[in-house]
Amino acid sequence: MMKEELEKKAIKKKKERKNTKKKKEKKKNAKKERTKKKKNKKKETKKKRKNTKKKRRKKKKKETKKNRKKKSNKKKNMELL
Known part of the structure; x- marks a missing residue:
């Protein structure tokens, strides 16, 4: 009787350990x-x-290029007049 109870307890503990490990x-x-x-x-x-x-850098570069071109065109036009 004592042995059976101990075995049951041992099995229960083993299951608990397994469950905690899984968790x-x-x-x-x-x-x-x-x-x-x-x-x-x-x-x-x-x-x-x-x-x-x-993208921002690219846009800025494009803008500056455009502005430079505008300026140079303006200069050329002024020279022609």
Whole structure:
């Protein structure tokens, strides 16, 4: 009788340990997943920021080129008159 009770307790404890191990593993995986998502999001925003900066720079360059051309044309016209 005592032996049977001890065996039952041992089995119960073993199951509990297994369950806690599973829970810990699940928690760990969830955390990994969250950090992965966070990293990816950070990467994406960085990429977007870089692209917008690039576009802005390109636009500014185009604008300055346009203005320079306008100025030179104005000069030429003044010389012709």
